[in-house]
Amino acid sequence: MFRPTWKTGGIAALALALTAVALPLANPAAALAAGSLGLFLLWRGWRFERDLAIVAASLAVEREVEPKLLRQGAMASIRVRADLSAPPGLTVRVRDLPPAVATGDPPLSPPGTVATYTVWLMAPGGTTFGGVIVEASDAYFSRDLICRHYNAPHLQVFPGGSWGVGRGRGVRGEDTRVDRKAALAGQDVRGFRPYRSGDDPRHVDWKVTARRGTLYVREIAGLEGGIPLIAVDLPTTLNGDLTTLARFTMTVYSAAEEVINTHGNCSLLIITSGEVVRFLPGAQDIREVVAILGSLAPVEPHAPLYRASGSAVLMARMRRPAIGAGPEERAYHERLSDIISAFAAENPVPFTVAIREALSRANAVEIRLYSLLVTGDRSHLVQLANEAKSQKMRVVLKAPVGASPLPGIDAMEVL
Amino acid sequence: MATDRRFILLCTAEVLVVAAGNIVAALILQMIVLAAFIEYRRGFATFAAATIAFSGVIAVSSTVSFPLLALAGALGCGYLALLLQDYRLARWAGGEA
Structure with a gap:
């Protein structure tokens, strides 16, 4: 609802006074003055609404949130810029509306400037910004218009009860509202x-x-194996379920943060079916990990691996005598022998070479393999486990409840 | 304080308009005064046309009460139209329409 300014009230009072003069005296000039002032106010109100509509139609908002991964109670820095075209005579300022679950005090800023403020996200779950408030005023009217179209980006706030709860440090070591009871639990x-x-x-x-x-x-718990390597099996498809991916990423982030806090550095290996997506050896700054994890998304692999097991396993099976086996097993044994004898001299698959090099560079004694174990090819995980075993590393699989174990895994924990 | 002075000048000028007596002279004086009162005159012709029409109604009418009552009704309708326009704008901006 638009509000009149003191000047509008003054003109309305003047019009009423002129009407009070015009009616008893039957003065046409006073009636004209009173009526024209009433028309003047109506025209100014119409003009103001037109200008406000122009402002609302031309509004464009850009908003950036740091960090990308958000936890309950953590501080987030918001940078927002609103651009619009204001008609002459109209003064416009813009105030951001933080998410409903956030506490913060966004500043009122003129259009075209970048406003920076901080919020604390107090509740977990998905949320969006409330939009922006456009505060427009001219000499006669003012109006606060809430524009909710501009609510991007969507935020996913993760519960503070995961790894590292109550450590008193946020994503970048900044202040965090700590659950004291959780902090004492250790x-x-x-x-x-x-x-x-x-x-x-x-x-x-x-x-x-x-x-x-x-x-x-x-x-x-989880630290008994020395410096671990965090390996992430990036799902190839989640049917657009970005929430699951975000939770998965957050869990990996918490694990990496824990390793960095405990050991001073953390190696991160991100793989998908038959490909090494990223490898970050010995990261000492959690921001490097955040930068990588924040950009993750389900990928369509260029070259699916589809290898049942490592070449050593196949060689062992080939050497196993086929005497006494059924006809299908004998046929498989013959084909396997032909294939291995034909291709044994060939170079191993690039994926195997890549993870072998990554594991040797990581200099870890344990691999913590995070995977959602979605349906499909899992042979790359078996390859990773085999390579880890060949380098005498312990392999701990972190997977969802009810997931079936993989060959070569030393321990399996619930994600 | 410049704004206050401008409003006082408007009040003073309205006394002159009333004192003019002649409806045509009052109309011309009122247009000049209000044009000087505002800073940006976009759409001023619309207001001027409405004011001229109102002065015509006063000129042909034998009384001032009827034109003032009619104008009050018209202003009330205009105010309702403004409220409706504002409501639609708020709904559109709020993402409801």
Whole structure:
């Protein structure tokens, strides 16, 4: 609803006064003055609405949110710029409307300038911005128009109860609203072992040490294998389910953050069917990981792998005598022998070479393989597990509940 | 304070318009005063046409009460039209229409 300014009220009062003069005195000039002032106000109101419609139609909003991955309670920095064409005489300023689940104080800024403000996202789930408020005014009327079309980008806020809850650090080490109870809960302790040279003294458990008479350290869940390599099996298709991908990415991010906080660096290997999408060895800054994870999306592989197992497994099977086997097994054995003898001298598949090089560069003792295990080819995961075993790495598969285990996996944990 | 002074000048000029007596002189004076009162005159011709039509009605009418009542009704309808236009704009901007 448009609001009149003091000047509009003054003109209306003047028109009423002139009417009060015109009616008893039957003065045509006073009646003309009173009527023309009423028409003047109506014309100005019509003019204001026309100008406001022009402003609303020409409005364009660009908004950037940092970081891309958002957690409940974390701070996010918003940069917003609104461009519009304001007719002369109309003063326009724009205020951003943060998401309903966010607390923050967006500034009022003139069009064409970049406004920066911060919000705290207080609730998990999907959300969007509320749009922008266009505050327009001329000498006679003013109006706050809420434009909800401009609500991009869509935000996915993940619960703060995943990895690293209550650590008091956000995505980039900034302030975070911490759940105090969760912060006191600490991490799960999987077990204890005698102290070894180089162990973090903060991990010494003094109660167990006192009972046993020698130093014992706590083994934190998921960290018992030394510096791990985070391997991500990027799903080839999720039928447009970006929420699942975002949750998956967030879980990987939390794991990478945990590894960096604990070990000082983290290697990240992202694969999809038969391809190495990205490899980031020894990342010490979580922002490098965020930059990569934030750009992930389901991809259509250029070259599906479809290899049942590693060449060593096939060679072993080929050497197994076919005596006593059925006709189908004998036929398979013959074909397998022909194929391997024909192609054994060929170079291995590029995927195998790539992951072998990546694993050797990562210098890790454990691979944490994150996968949604969507239906389709999983032979690249078997290849990865085989290569890891050949380099004496432990392989831990993190997969959704109910997923079937893969060959070569040492342990399987719920994602 | 420049705006305040301009509004006071408008009030003073309205006294002159009333004192003019002649409807034509009052019309010309009123147009000049209001044109000087505003800064941007886009669409001023529309207002001027409506004011001239209203002055014509006053000139041919034997009384001032009927034209003023008719104008009050017209202004009320115009205000309702403005409210409707504003409502439609708010709905469109709010993504409901």
